[in-house]
Amino acid sequence: MNPIEIKNLNFSYDQTQDVVKDVSFVVKKGSYTTLIGHNGSGKSTIAKLIIGLLEKEKGSILIDGEELSLETIEGIRRKIGIVFQNPDNQFIGATVRDDIAFGLENHQVEPSEMDVIIENYAKEVGMSEYLDHEPTRLSGGQKQRVAIAGILSMKPEILILDEATSMLDPEGKEDINNLVKQLHKENNMTILSITHDVEEVLKSDHVIVMYEGRIVKDGPPSEVMKNEEELVRLKLAAPYSVRLANELKKLGISVKQEWDMEGMVDELCQLLLNK
Amino acid sequence: MPIAFEQVNYIYGPKTPFEYEALKRIDLAIELNKITAIIGPTGSGKSTLVQHLNALLLPSAGTVYILDRVIVANQKNKDLKSLRKKVGLVFQFPEYQLFEETIIKDVMFGPLNFKASEEEARQKAKNALAMVGLDPSYYERSPLDISGGQKRRVAIAGILAIDPDVLVLDEPTAGLDPQGAKSMMELFVELNRNHHKTILIVTHDMDHVLNYCDNVVVMKRGEILTHQQVNDFFFKGEDVLDIEMALPQRLKFTEALRAKGFKLTDKIRNVQELALSIKKEISHE
Numbered sequence: 001m002n003p004i005e006i007k008n009l010n011f012s013y014d015q016t017q018d019v020v021k022d023v024s025f026v027v028k029k030g031s032y033t034t035l036i037g038h039n040g041s042g043k044s045t046i047a048k049l050i051i052g053l054l055e056k057e058k059g060s061i062l063i064d065g066e067e068l069s070l071e072t073i074e075g076i077r078r079k080i081g082i083v084f085q086n087p088d089n090q091f092i093g094a095t096v097r098d099d100i101a102f103g104l105e106n107h108q109v110e111p112s113e114m115d116v117i118i119e120n121y122a123k124e125v126g127m128s129e130y131l132d133h134e135p136t137r138l139s140g141g142q143k144q145r146v147a148i149a150g151i152l153s154m155k156p157e158i159l160i161l162d163e164a165t166s167m168l169d170p171e172g173k174e175d176i177n178n179l180v181k182q183l184h185k186e187n188n189m190t191i192l193s194i195t196h197d198v199e200e201v202l203k204s205d206h207v208i209v210m211y212e213g214r215i216v217k218d219g220p221p222s223e224v225m226k227n228e229e230e231l232v233r234l235k236l237a238a239p240y241s242v243r244l245a246n247e248l249k250k251l252g253i254s255v256k257q258e259w260d261m262e263g264m265v266d267e268l269c270q271l272l273l274n275k
Numbered sequence: 276m277p278i279a280f281e282q283v284n285y286i287y288g289p290k291t292p293f294e295y296e297a298l299k300r301i302d303l304a305i306e307l308n309k310i311t312a313i314i315g316p317t318g319s320g321k322s323t324l325v326q327h328l329n330a331l332l333l334p335s336a337g338t339v340y341i342l343d344r345v346i347v348a349n350q351k352n353k354d355l356k357s358l359r360k361k362v363g364l365v366f367q368f369p370e371y372q373l374f375e376e377t378i379i380k381d382v383m384f385g386p387l388n389f390k391a392s393e394e395e396a397r398q399k400a401k402n403a404l405a406m407v408g409l410d411p412s413y414y415e416r417s418p419l420d421i422s423g424g425q426k427r428r429v430a431i432a433g434i435l436a437i438d439p440d441v442l443v444l445d446e447p448t449a450g451l452d453p454q455g456a457k458s459m460m461e462l463f464v465e466l467n468r469n470h471h472k473t474i475l476i477v478t479h480d481m482d483h484v485l486n487y488c489d490n491v492v493v494m495k496r497g498e499i500l501t502h503q504q505v506n507d508f509f510f511k512g513e514d515v516l517d518i519e520m521a522l523p524q525r526l527k528f529t530e531a532l533r534a535k536g537f538k539l540t541d542k543i544r545n546v547q548e549l550a551l552s553i554k555k556e557i558s559h560e
Contacts, residue, residue: 014420038424038452038454038455039422039423039424039425039428039450039451039452039455040421040424040425041452043422044422044423085423085450086368086370086423088368132292132293133293133295134288134293137288137293137295138318139317139318139321139322139323140317140322140367140368140446141317141318141479142317142318144317145317163423163449163450166449167317167446167449167479168317169314169315169316169317169479170479170481171316171521172316172317173479174521196451198453232454235452235453235455236452236453236454237453237454240524240525240527240528240546241528243546244528244546244549244550247549248553248554250550251550251551251554253550253554253557261527261528261531262531265528265531265532265535266535268532268535268537268553268557269532269535269536269537272535272536272537272556272557275557275558
């Protein structure tokens with residue numbers, strides 16, 4: 001059974017113009033799937049439809065094979081953790097500690113265990129020093145770290161990240177990505193990440209591309225991310241390695257692993273040795 | 276007149292349990308008519324620093340010089356509005372600065388607030404929206420019903436419409452799709468080169484720093500670690516390696532290739548030149 005299965009989904013904010021048009025896709029159990037597309041292509045709308053913050057017009061949303069509806073929504077929301085674009089929209093507690101505790105309380109975690117869990121996740125996202133700070137007074141990147149700790153501490157079966165690390169410095173982004181990856185492996189968590197970060201896309205199992213409300217590509221990143229012209233047409237950018245590979249091709253040098261920097265550097269090194 | 280910080284401290288929530296010193300004795304002079312990047316880990320004080328530039332935050336100690344204004348800690352400051360006409364600030368989370376019923380009205384608010392006529396304001400708003408790549412079909416839509424990336428464009432247009440001399444942008448490309456980010460950075464370069472705007476950009480994108488900015492300020496824990504020309508920063512000193520930030524893609528590649536025996540110069544400026552240098556090495560007799 002697939003954790004997320006979307007079939008022929010349609011949605012419009014104003015009943016005239018559809019922003020999600022006949023969208024169908026599957027997120028496989030335990031996979032790290034990325035969802036990319038230009039601004040306004042419908043990515044965040046889909047995330048909100050999946051957790052029932054918006055109501056679909058047509059089509060179906062199946063979570064672990066169960067149709068999302070008024071009857072099932074409560075159970076489904078227990079399985080899904082979502083981190084929004086703007087973390088301010090999800091802070092409740094007066095301090096970082098309270099904020100993380102709030103989610104745990106809702107998941108019936110014993111108060112005696114809570115402190116350990118909170119301190120552990122705060123440490124993992126690098127926010128131990130800030131447990132007694134007010135979330136609203138933190139910097140944009142720190143807010144994102146806290147929001148992520150709060151959601152991860154609940155160990156959801158399905159994690160949806162909506163540009164959850166867009167305001168983190170590159171190192172911070174890597175730390176968080178590694179933490180998410182580790183939890184993903186340990187708990188067989190299913191991840192759907194909405195992102196503009198090409199590096200993250202390249203490391204994912206599967207990538208879905210949206211363009212003007214529709215799904216236009218769906219496959220492993222090594223296939224989806226290698227056609228520079230097509231990506232530009234979809235208002236996206238090719239990875240640097242693909243752009244370099246294309247420039248090299250024009251000069252008569254061809255490489256096979258154009259989506260992977262390390263692989264490509266090794267190939268070029270071979271060419272250098274064999275000259 | 277300069278933009279400078281002299282021994283500036285900033286404390287959030289003074290005399291409360293949440294008291295926190297976000298800026299520590301900052302001394303910094305920003306070059307006019309240049310594009311300056313401000314980088315550093317999350318929580319290093321970047322946003323706090325730039326919010327002093329249009330007096331949204333006032334220093335807890337020290338002095339801030341902004342064009343012809345001097346802002347001294349603990350003194351009354353009159354007429355901050357005239358300063359805000361000259362220094363436009365776009366926040367990290369743009370949705371906080373959007374509030375009108377329609378996008379066109381939202382962008383017109385700035386010019387109207389600074390006494391432009393309805394007609395002038397509309398024209399300025401249209402020009403600004405065109406600059407950020409939003410076509411007329413968006414004018415009558417609500418700024419709250421568009422995507423995160425589009426909100427950011429509207430927020431930037433709102434500041435451009437005021438035509439400030441100094442543009443301060445706090446992570447202007449976070450949440451923009453790659454092409455949107457590229458055209459936004461090109462717009463800032465254009466505003467700098469052809470309209471002589473002084474531009475400060477808080478960013479985490481090291482590729483943007485390398486490809487579009489003149490100077491770079493590195494912050495850490497409320498202090499300035501270094502302030503240099505971008506080229507010196509990336510190619511001359513060791514600072515770039517010390518600050519534990521990811522290198523731009525182009526430098527990652529050149530470094531990885533060098534480690535494997537490729538001889539590549541620091542002069543490589545784009546992907547085409549990198550490809551040419553690789554070709555030269557491989558086909559070199």
